[in-house]
Amino acid sequence: MPFPRTTRAKQIVASPLLFAMVYQPLFVTCPFKLLHMAMAVTAIAVFTRMIDLYYVQPWTGIPSRYCARNVDKTARSKKDLGDDKQISSRSASADNFLMWDMERFRIEMWAPLRKFSAKKSGSQGLRWQDLILHNLTYNFVLDFCIFFMCQFTAKEMDVLTLPRYAMCMMAVGTFIMFQILWVYLTIAMIYSMSTGRRIDTSEWTMLENKLPCFALTPAEFWVNWQTLFRYLWVDLAFLPTQRLCEKYLGPERVGFRISNVVRQAMPILSVFALSAILHAYIVYATWREPVWSQLFYFMTQGVAVVVTKVVERSAFGAMIKDTYNKSGRMIRFCLQGLGFLIMVCHHALTLPFFMEPYKRHEMWFDLRQKSIFWWIYGKL
Structure with missing residues (x-):
């Protein structure tokens, strides 16, 4: 059977394979x-990645934002889209959109983990050996989180006091966050070992991301959460919703004030709706049970982000920002502490909805045999 020679042929061949997967x-x-x-998460x-790569990019005519257009530019942001409107129709009509050379294949193979840079490999960057200590630290934290969670069954967790329950939720959130970071770090190390290149933190951006646990607002939390699929969320949810709002909910149809609110809020909510659907898929594929908790959790997070944006742009938000910038260290520390406390309360109230199916099935007990702490100490 000959290889597909056109973009359309590749799309036709890919379609049944993707849906079967x-x-x-x-x-x-x-x-x-x-x-x-793990199979459901991978699938x-x-x-999601292939839908964007095989169908969305050829349809919009906008190449991958993980691929540099020239030596002066690296990964593209959504702000670049306006510059490409004039060329998108020409690009979209080209039937060789998915006809790649080997260099483009290498770029797309590592994306979205790595943002390709045209810089040549040199003495700058990290060797894989430099990340061994970070890797061991992540493993230590993950091991301890598993050990701590395995001290409680689901029924025991339901009757815990509020402080201990909050600690359990903190352990769960820490485990999820450090698991993602560990996987990302390990892949970066494998990349360095297999290619001989140093690890450029401007390409492997999650290596220097601010830990989301230190975020002071829901918006800051999700900006600093794992960024692997950020561009996919933008392409598959944010931008299409934004275009629909501009087309059907413009100022001439619903008024300037309502239009402005809707055009700001709906794209953000659509991103969280897509994330809710993907996480609901994982829960349903694993246990074949209702997924309302996942939908509720992510839509609540979307509403919280929208509210954060509204407050930041209000007179009250401007006053808080001005006070923070003009105040001394003690006032800043107090404001940061207040923001951190609000986020702790926010997660304590919302994270149980995300955890509900995982807690009911006591997923942490499936991991305990991997915990060195559990082997040594067992249940305390």
Whole structure:
């Protein structure tokens, strides 16, 4: 069978393969739930990435933002889209959009983990050996989180006092965050070992991301949360919703004030709606049960981000920002402490909805055999 020679042919061939991949975890069960969940996560992540790569990019005519257009520019942001409107129609009509050379293939293979830079590999950057200590630190934190969570069954967790319950939720959030960072760091180390290149932190951006646990607002938290799929959220949810709002909910239709609010809020909410659907898919594929908790959690987070944006742009938000900038260290520390306390309360109230199916099935007990602390100490 000859290889597909055009973009359309590649899209036709890819379509049944992608849908078979995303349907497989829904109809084929695995006795090992962790393995089945890993299959579901891989399926939906690859499906989302391929939809953007094979269909959205050729349709818009905008090349991957992980691919540099010239030596002076690296990964593109959504602000670049306006510059490409004139050339997008020409690019979209080209039937060789998915016809790549080997260099482009290498770029897309590592994306979205790595933002490609045209800089030549030199003495700058980190060696994989430089990240060994970070890797061990992440493993230590993950091991301790597993050990701590395994001290409680789901029923015991339901009757914990509020401080201890908050500690359990903190352990869960820490585990998720450090698991993502550990996977990302490990892949960066494998990349360095396999290619001989140093790890440029401007390409591997999550290596220098501010930890979201130190965020002071919901918006800051999600900006600093794992950024691997940020451009996918933009392409698949934010921008299409933004275009629809501009087309059908403009000032001439609903008034300037309502139009402005809707055009600011709906694209953000659409991103969280997409994230809710993807996480709901993982829960349903793993346990075949209702997914309302995932939908509620992510839409609540979306509303919180919108409210944060509204407050930041209000007179009250401007006053807080002005007070922070003009005050001394003690006032700044107090304001930061207040923001951190608000975020702790926010997560304590909302994270249980995300955790609900995982807690009911006590997923942490499936991980305890991997914990060195558990081997040594067991249940205290």
